[in-house]
Amino acid sequence: MxxxxxxxxxxxxxxxxxxxxxxxxxxxxxxxxxxxxxxxxxxxxxxxxxxxxxxxxxxxxxxxxxxxxxxxxxxxxxxxxxxxxxxxxxxxxxxxxxxxxxxxxxxxxxxxxxxxxxxxxxxxxxxxxxxxxxxxxxxxxxxxxxxxxxxxxxxxxxxxxxxxxxxxxxxxxxxxxxxxxxxxxxxxxxxxxxxxxxxxxxxxxxxxxxxxxxxxxxxxxxxxxxxxxxxLLRQLTGAWTTQALAVAADLGIADRLAATPGLPVAELAAQTGTDCAALTRLMRYLVDLEVVRTHDAGYELTDTGALLARESDRTLRSIASLYGGAFYESFGALGFAIRTGTTAFDHHFGRHHFDYFAAEPERAALFDSAMAASAAIFGQIGHLMDTTSATTVVDVGGGSGELLARVLSGNPGLRGILFERDSTLDRARATFAEADCASRCDLVGGDFFTTDVPSEGDIYLLSRVLHDWNDDDCRTILRSCAAAMSAHARLYVIERLLPESSSRSLVPAWDLHMLCNVGGRERSRDHYGALAASAGLEVVGADALPLGFAMLCVRHVTGCGPSDED
CATH class of the missing domain: 3.10.180.10 (2,3-Dihydroxybiphenyl 1,2-Dioxygenase, domain 1)
Known part of the structure; x- marks a missing residue:
């Protein structure tokens, strides 16, 4: 003592x-x-x-x-x-x-x-x-x-x-x-x-x-x-970072530097139709962001910057444009969302973001491209699925089909069904044609609130669907899937998962994004488990995916699912 x-x-x-x-x-x-x-x-x-x-x-x-x-x-x-x-x-x-x-x-x-x-x-x-x-x-x-x-x-x-x-x-x-x-x-x-x-x-x-x-x-x-x-200052200037990356993506700077590393700023300005002095200042900021680095008399891309190039295998160019465009505008009304608990996007633009992006072909193409780019992040999830005895995969709300095309390409013995709104199916046809799997995929128009989900599947996919909706709507979606699933069928839910502890994660930021721009939310594994249980389903496994995502394997609760003869 x-x-x-x-x-x-x-x-x-x-x-x-x-x-x-x-x-x-x-x-x-x-x-x-x-x-x-x-x-x-x-x-x-x-x-x-x-x-x-x-x-x-x-x-x-x-x-x-x-x-x-x-x-x-x-x-x-x-x-x-x-x-x-x-x-x-x-x-x-x-x-x-x-x-x-x-x-x-x-x-x-x-x-x-x-x-x-x-x-x-x-x-x-x-x-x-x-x-x-x-x-x-x-x-x-x-x-x-x-x-x-x-x-x-x-x-x-x-x-x-x-x-x-x-x-x-x-x-x-x-x-x-x-x-x-x-x-x-x-x-x-x-x-x-x-x-x-x-x-x-x-x-x-x-x-x-x-x-x-x-x-x-x-x-x-x-x-x-x-x-x-x-x-704190770096965090306060995060909006500047978003705009700098979006402008770089929209100008095609990464595409030009990917084609010609070391391209001088004067030539880059001429190719992009920008002011040389102003572009020099942008490039200096992009160096600080570690998106580009100096090379000879000009600049070249870093591994991070390469993701802004259109031809990159993992391009995030469309996501940069989306986050620097409509979502950037609506996030300025975050205070409204926090005060009211309602969606700032609807308040700012006067309509839900699904309706906003569907209203014009150019907007719809940008949104679909961004969702397809996100799907590429997952890697080959088809290898994580149990495809034993499976013949058909049904992607429920699968957008333009990027994820389903990847699953079919990695599993030549499978057939696919894309269940989506009619307005999206034309873009999906191009996706399957490009992936050379159009002959193995049927396109079915409809939505999970008013149309029966196709019942032919052995495997069902719900990728980044549930986070768009509140809990009541999620229960409706899961019950629609459960009604279509045979006793042996599996449902794979792909979502970002909120961490169960205080560990650092990208997901809380996206949870705020869902509140502000979509009206949904990110959830924890236990939360999804409770939603699944309300539809007579149970989460029986999970695989971690990049950037905070996970793939949950969901099945009928043992003894509670429909029989194969139903």
């Missing part, structure tokens, strides 16, 4: 109490305890894997005495002997960035003292000391305790192992990269991580300290780290 004594001269009670709390934490924790507190979402196996390479090294606190010797005297009251002070490189830089001050005005020193951890191993208390600090710095840092952290030391690991440790912390561990640096005084690289969600532990940051200079890993880590103000 620590001893409560009066604070030595030169250090106030606040700072002394912070030092005391830090000493107490070290004496009551070990490596396992630190991992349990800081990364509770990792499994026991993950904790064991980290512990193979890391150990609890120190707990740190930042204090503001009037003289450095007061900190050493304070440590002595806990029977601790301070080491010689050293200058801090990393914390000094973090403070300077956070408070907009020159590093010269923040001469941070470090004092260390050995403290026994709960398992008997020797750890350290690391006290960052800033003497006579500017009052605004003292007030802000005491309010946030941003530099108080726990640290793990690694042994002489290679960069591959270090990258793996980072991936555990920032992935399932739900920590965020939060700066770092190289300390020449100690010849060590430090990587900081910040907690995103709630933690039982009062410490909000974790440091990983590695021997030697690790420039490649450090560079990656720093690229993922952002100052909060920088992060």
């Amino acid at each position: 620590t001893r409560s004594l009066a604070a030595p001269v030169g250090i106030d009670t606040n700072d002394r109490e912070r030092i005391e709390a830090t000493v107490d934490f070290i004496r009551t924790h070990d490596t396992d305890g630190v991992l349990a507190a800081m990364v509770p979402d990792l499994t026991a196996a993950d904790h064991a894997a980290i512990a193979e390479h890391c150990r609890f090294a120190h707990a740190a606190v930042l204090v503001f005495p009037s003289e450095l010797s007061a900190v050493a005297a304070t440590l002595e009251t806990f029977d601790l002997v301070a080491s010689a002070n050293q200058p801090s490189t990393v914390v000094r830089g973090r403070l300077a960035l956070r408070h907009g001050l020159s590093e010269d005005r923040l001469p941070v020193q470090i004092l260390r003292a050995r403290v026994g951890a709960a398992d008997g191993t020797l750890c350290e208390i690391e006290v960052f000391v800033l003497v006579d600090a500017p009052p605004k710095v003292v007030a802000a840092e005491r309010a946030t305790a941003a530099e108080a952290h726990l640290a793990l030391d690694t042994g002489p690991v290679d960069d591959l192992t270090l990258t793996g440790l980072r991936a555990l912390f920032t992935g399932a561990g739900k920590l965020r990269a939060d700066g770092g640096g190289y300390s020449p005084h100690e010849d060590s690289t430090v990587l900081y991580f910040a907690c995103i969600g709630t933690r039982t532990c009062s410490y909000r940051r974790l440091e990983l300290r590695v021997p030697g200079h690790r420039p490649h890993v450090l560079s990656t880590h720093l690229d993922e780290s952002e100052d909060p103000a920088h992060r």
Whole structure:
């Protein structure tokens, strides 16, 4: 137990109490305890894997005495002997960035003292000391305790192992990269991580300290780290990013750079009919977005930028145009959707988005192209389906047929039925003809609210249909499918799934999009399970797909489905 004594001269009670709390934490924790507190979402196996390479090294606190010797005297009251002070490189830089001050005005020193951890191993208390600090710095840092952290030391690991440790912390561990640096005084690289969600532990940051200079890993880590103000400004300017990408797609910039890498801006401007000076400014922004990079006297596409080219196998060009067009306009009325719970698209354009896009051939073609591009994201889902004994696949509400065409192309023994509105079937014919499977696919006009779903299927598909509708409509759709399905038939539902926990995901953004622009919603697996149950169906399996999607396998509840003779 620590001893409560009066604070030595030169250090106030606040700072002394912070030092005391830090000493107490070290004496009551070990490596396992630190991992349990800081990364509770990792499994026991993950904790064991980290512990193979890391150990609890120190707990740190930042204090503001009037003289450095007061900190050493304070440590002595806990029977601790301070080491010689050293200058801090990393914390000094973090403070300077956070408070907009020159590093010269923040001469941070470090004092260390050995403290026994709960398992008997020797750890350290690391006290960052800033003497006579500017009052605004003292007030802000005491309010946030941003530099108080726990640290793990690694042994002489290679960069591959270090990258793996980072991936555990920032992935399932739900920590965020939060700066770092190289300390020449100690010849060590430090990587900081910040907690995103709630933690039982009062410490909000974790440091990983590695021997030697690790420039490649450090560079990656720093690229993922952002100052909060920088992060907020980047998020606030997200609309600029959307428009820049949409304009680049609409001008065909990616198509021209795909054909001629290194194309000079003057020639690119001439080909796109744009002002050269203005295009130069757009290209500079696209470099910052890592969509293009400089090449010879001009620019070339990155892997990300290549997805904006029309001829890319995974082109997202039409999605960029859609998100930068009508959906961009309607999202400006998001506040209306939040206040009323109704769709902003309908409010802005005066009609539902299905009616809006169906009203003109050009709009309909853009929407169908965007949906087809999204289908390409899924990859070869036909290989994930159980096609044993199956002969016919029915795609319910399958749009222009892109997904069904992919399934049929990957399974030559299957026939297909596309069940869609009559207005879409002409575009679907072109899709099946291009995929050379038109002879194996029947096109049936209708909709799942007023027309019986075809009953010939062994496999049924509902791809990105249910998220367009409220729960009552979803129940109607699922009951229509259930009525058409024989006892042995399977229904595959493809949707983005909301995460069941606080893990980071793309899906909450699309959930907001569905509220604002469509009137539907994204759901969790359990939510879809409940909807399926209301139709006499059950979710019996799930396969993860890219970008937050999943394919749920749904069947009649055992003993409750229609007989094959019905």
